[in-house]
Amino acid sequence: MRKPFFISLFLLCSFAESNLLFGQFRGDYEIERHHLDIENFLDWRAYQPPYSWRREWATAQTGMRSSVGSISMEEFYTFNEIRFTSNIGDFTTFHYHQYEESFYHAQPLYQEIEFRFGTDFGASIIGFPPHDKKYGQSGYAVSYGSRFTDNHIRLSMIDQYYYFDEKNKDTEKNDVNEDYLETPLYTRAEIQWVLGDRLFIRADTKQVSKAEFLIIEPEEVRTFQGNEGKLILDWNTSGGNTIGISGYTMTEERSYQPGIATEDQPDMDQKLLLEWTEAYFVLKADENDLLSFGILKSEFLNEIGSDFPVHRYVCHLLTTHLFGIWEKKRSETFSWLFSLQAGEAEIKKDYIGIEEAVDKTNTEIKAGVGVIFLKEGRYRLLGNSTWDLDFFQTRQWDGGNVQLQIMF
Numbered sequence: 001m002r003k004p005f006f007i008s009l010f011l012l013c014s015f016a017e018s019n020l021l022f023g024q025f026r027g028d029y030e031i032e033r034h035h036l037d038i039e040n041f042l043d044w045r046a047y048q049p050p051y052s053w054r055r056e057w058a059t060a061q062t063g064m065r066s067s068v069g070s071i072s073m074e075e076f077y078t079f080n081e082i083r084f085t086s087n088i089g090d091f092t093t094f095h096y097h098q099y100e101e102s103f104y105h106a107q108p109l110y111q112e113i114e115f116r117f118g119t120d121f122g123a124s125i126i127g128f129p130p131h132d133k134k135y136g137q138s139g140y141a142v143s144y145g146s147r148f149t150d151n152h153i154r155l156s157m158i159d160q161y162y163y164f165d166e167k168n169k170d171t172e173k174n175d176v177n178e179d180y181l182e183t184p185l186y187t188r189a190e191i192q193w194v195l196g197d198r199l200f201i202r203a204d205t206k207q208v209s210k211a212e213f214l215i216i217e218p219e220e221v222r223t224f225q226g227n228e229g230k231l232i233l234d235w236n237t238s239g240g241n242t243i244g245i246s247g248y249t250m251t252e253e254r255s256y257q258p259g260i261a262t263e264d265q266p267d268m269d270q271k272l273l274l275e276w277t278e279a280y281f282v283l284k285a286d287e288n289d290l291l292s293f294g295i296l297k298s299e300f301l302n303e304i305g306s307d308f309p310v311h312r313y314v315c316h317l318l319t320t321h322l323f324g325i326w327e328k329k330r331s332e333t334f335s336w337l338f339s340l341q342a343g344e345a346e347i348k349k350d351y352i353g354i355e356e357a358v359d360k361t362n363t364e365i366k367a368g369v370g371v372i373f374l375k376e377g378r379y380r381l382l383g384n385s386t387w388d389l390d391f392f393q394t395r396q397w398d399g400g401n402v403q404l405q406i407m408f
Contacts, residue, residue: 028108028224029213029222029223029224029254030254031254031256031268031269031270031304032105033302033304033313033315033351034104034105034272034302034315035104035302035315035349036103036104036300036315036317036347037071037072037347038317038345038346038347038360038362038364039345039362039364039366039388040071040072040103040104040300040317041276041296041298041300041317041319041321041345042319042321042341042343042345042364042366043069043070043071043077043366043386043398043399044071044077044103044298045296045321045323045341046069046339046341046366046368046384046386046401047067047068047069047077047079047384047401047403048067049065049067049380049382049403049405050290050292050325050327050337050372050382051242051244051280051282051292051325052282052290052327053380053405054232054234055200056377056380056405056407057405058148058150058192058200058202059148059149059150060083060148060407061083061085061146061147061148061149062083062084062085062086062407062408063082063083063405063406063407063408064080064081064082064083064404064405064406065079065080065081065403065404065405065406066078066079066080066081066402066403066404067079067401067402067403067404068401068402069384069386069399069400069401069402070398070399070400070401071103071399076102077102077103078100078101078102079100079101079102080098080099080100080101081097081098081099081100082096082097082098082099083095083096083097083148084096084097085146085147085148090119091117091118091119092115092116092117093114093115093116093122093146094113094114094115094116095112095113095114095116095147096111096112096113096114097110097111097112097114098110098111098112099111103274104274104300104302111128112126112127112128113126113127113128114126114141114147116141116143116146116147120144120145121142121143121144122142122143122144122146123140123141123142123143124140124141124142124143124156125138125139125140126138126139126140126141126156126158127139127158132167133163133167134161134163134164134166134167134168135161135164136161136162136163137158137159137160137161137162137186138158138159138162139156139157139158139159139186140156140157141154141155141156141157142154142155142156143155147190148192149192150192150193150194151192151193151194152190152191152192153190153191153193154188154189154190154191155188155189155190156187156188156189156190157185157186157187157188158185158186158187159183159185159186160183160184160185160186160211161180161183161184162183164179164180164183165179165180176216177215177216177217178213178214178215178216179213179214179216180211180212180213180214181212181213181214181221182209182210182211182212183211184208184209184210184211184224184225185208185209186206186207186208187206187207187209188204188205188206188207189203189204189205190203190204190205191203191204197236198235198236198237199233199234199235199236200232200233200234200236201232201233202230202231202232203229203230203231203232204229204230204231205227205228205229205230206226206227206228206229207226207227207228208224208225208226208227209225210223210224210225211223211224211225218258218259218265219258219259219260220256220257220258220259220265221256221257222254222255222256222257223253223254223255223257224252224253224254225252225253226250226251226252226253227249227250227251228248228249228250228251229247229248229249229250230246230247230248231245231246231247231248232244232245232246233245233246239284240284241281241282241283241284242280242281242282243280243281243282244279244280244281244282245277245278245279245280246277246278246280247275247276247277247278248274248275248276248277249273249274249275250272250273250274250275251271251272251273252270252271252272253269253270253271253272254269254270254272255267255268255269255270256268256269261307261308263308263310263311266306266307266308266311267306267307267308268304268305268306268311269304269305269306270302270303270304270305271301271302271303272301272302273299273300273301273302274299274300274301275298275299276296276297276298276299277296277297277298278294278295278296278297279294279295280292280293280294280295281293281294287329288328288329288330289326289327289328289329290326290327290329291324291325291326291327292323292324292325292326292327293322293323293324293325294322294323294324295320295321295322295323296319296320296321296322296323296343297319297320298317298318298319298320299316299317299318299319300315300316300317301314301315301316301317302314302315302316303316309352310352312350312351312352313350313351314348314349314350314351315347315348315349316347316348316349317345317346317347317348318345318346318347319343319344319345319346319364320343320344320345321341321342321343321344321345321364322341322342322343323339323340323341323342324339324340324341325337325338325339326338326339327372332376333373333374333375334371334372334373334374335371335372335374336369336370336371336372337368337369337370337371337372337382337384338367338368338369338370339367339368339369339370339384340365340366340367340368341364341365341366341367342363342364342365342366343363343364344361344362344363344364345361345362345363345364346360346361346362347359347360347361362390363390364390365388365389365390366386366387366388366389366390366398367386367387367389368384368385368386368387369384369385369387370382370383370384370385370401371383377407378406378407379404379405379406379407380403380404380405380406381402381403381404381405382401382402382403382404383400383401383402384400384401384402384403385397385399385400385401386398386399386400386401
């Protein structure tokens with residue numbers, strides 16, 4: 001039964017209070033020394049939901065999923081996504097989407113409201129109204145098929161901060177010292193398709209055009225542009241097995257261009273890169289045992305350049321590792337999960353402030369034990385604990401993780 005429209009408005013108001021919302025594009029203008037540690041891609045893999053959860057979420061029109069796990073003594077990996085869908089009459093659909101993932105640093109919250117008009121083919125009004133009008137954004141989308149269904153294609157565009165210069169005036173509350181020379185434009189293309197119940201395709205590409213932000217005193221122009229892409233290809237056999245590949249790539253480029261560069265106000269440019277590719281095989285051994293095997297290749301790069309050596313910085317991490325996951329069903333509502341990962345990781349760090357550059361390669365081995373509570377079509381809850389086998393004599397327990405996927 002469809003939820004009435006007032007529930008969607010209640011949900012919208014509930015999440016509109018978040019003080020993390022600042023923009024729809026990834027990141028901001030700050031150039032920072034983000035880094036990952038040598039075992040963090042193994043942590044990331046351990047905190048992803050099992051492959052057996054994927055297809056259920058792909059067509060969840062209304063639901064939420066979340067994952068929280070420790071990646072260091074100071075930081076958590078966090079992932080949260082919320083979807084809400086409600087039909088308003090025969091030709092109008094309301095969508096609410098919230099998404100946040102923080103890995104190497106805290107990412108701003110993404111929220112989007114969509115009113116879609118049409119049936120098979122549709123046109124949409126999209127955006128999100130923040131409290132401060134100068135940070136407003138709005139756009140449109142055209143689509144075939146409704147979002148979060150097996151077969152849909154969607155093209156969208158959001159114009160960011162288009163009222164910024166008009167609303168950013170001197171007032172008793174606001175002393176203007178900033179201006180947009182070029183506001184960011186956020187474009188996106190999504191496709192999700194099932195061919196004959198065998199081939200599942202999910203592709204999602206995003207691009208933020210180059211934005212230029214002016215600080216008037218002391219004079220400095222800051223720029224940002226970025227790209228992001230995700231791909232999933234799953235082939236499902238008649239025996240219930242799955243052969244698949246998936247990949248992700250993200251790049252962000254920033255720069256500081258002061259009127260007169262000094263060591264206190266330096267010229268700086270930054271390139272951020274995060275990408276991974278994995279190939280996997282999911283074997284349904286019997287009704288109670290599901291085995292997954294795969295290989296994951298990952299890369300992270302944060303490179304900061306400047307005419308002043310003290311501000312230069314590099315962190316470069318490469319990881320290639322094999323993994324295995326065993327889901328052991330004990331009842332209709334309870335399963336065990338066991339995992340093992342092993343591979344080579346190489347990290348390089350170079351910046352002023354340490355006695356010598358860090359450049360090392362390690363063999364990383366990590367195991368996991370977890371329990372899953374589930375009700376098909378409703379919820380899946382995983383509690384997972386990881387153990388460092390390569391440091392077993394000095395540091396056995398590595399961290400914990402909780403994952404939830406629930407459909408309403």
